Amino acid sequence: xxxxxxxxxxxxxxxxxxxxxxxxxxxxxxxxxxxxxxxxxxxxxxxxxxxxxxxxxxxxxxxxxxxxxxxxxxxxxxxxxxxxxxxxxxxxxxxxxxxxxxxxxxxxxxxxxxxxxxxxxxxxxxxxxxxxxxxxxxxxxxxxxxxxxxxxxxxxxxxxxxxxxxxxx
Numbered sequence: 330x331x332x333x334x335x336x337x338x339x340x341x342x343x344x345x346x347x348x349x350x351x352x353x354x355x356x357x358x359x360x361x362x363x364x365x366x367x368x369x370x371x372x373x374x375x376x377x378x379x380x381x382x383x384x385x386x387x388x389x390x391x392x393x394x395x396x397x398x399x400x401x402x403x404x405x406x407x408x409x410x411x412x413x414x415x416x417x418x419x420x421x422x423x424x425x426x427x428x429x430x431x432x433x434x435x436x437x438x439x440x441x442x443x444x445x446x447x448x449x450x451x452x453x454x455x456x457x458x459x460x461x462x463x464x465x466x467x468x469x470x471x472x473x474x475x476x477x478x479x480x481x482x483x484x485x486x487x488x489x490x491x492x493x494x495x496x497x498x
Contacts, residue, residue: 344390348397351416354378355401359408375412379419386425394420395431399438407447414442414453421461428464433476435461440484444491 343350358378361371385394398420401413420426421435428435439461442454465473 344385344387344393347390347393350381351378351394351397351401354381355409355412355416358412359406362408375415378412378416382416382419383423385423388427388430391420391423391426391431395434395438399434402438402442407450410442410445410447410450411453414450414457418453418457418460421457421464428461429466429469432461432465432469432473433480436477436480437483440480441487443484444488 354374355378358371358374361374364371382394385391398413398417402410402417404410404413417435417439421428436458439454439458442450445451445454462470
């Protein structure tokens, strides 16, 4: 809770350390998930993590968190991808986020996870995709159709490459 409160006033000073903070939070959540007695504490920590992501008010912080979460989607650990997807969903609803400035990067990251082997990751990414797209104006939606097509094409191509890599002898 304290870190989330700090994030609203610390600004750029915190953004320099967001990768460490988010990695530590997601790692901690994964460890807590393995603890059978930590259900309530896990929910509380996830809420704190979501509060941090949703309280980032400056564009520099938005770009930083977008980079961090996009990179974390490549994790082999399914738990990390699940928490990353949950934080991505929170990021997409951040009231301070100028969605039209970041939506193409958001789409690239989320569409790439639509072929994730874990159904929870896919479901959460779909919710984040939906939340981000709903925030666009009608004019932006029309203007961004070519970008969305490109993002879909890239996601399909990347899935095809992954499939080839995993099936090669």
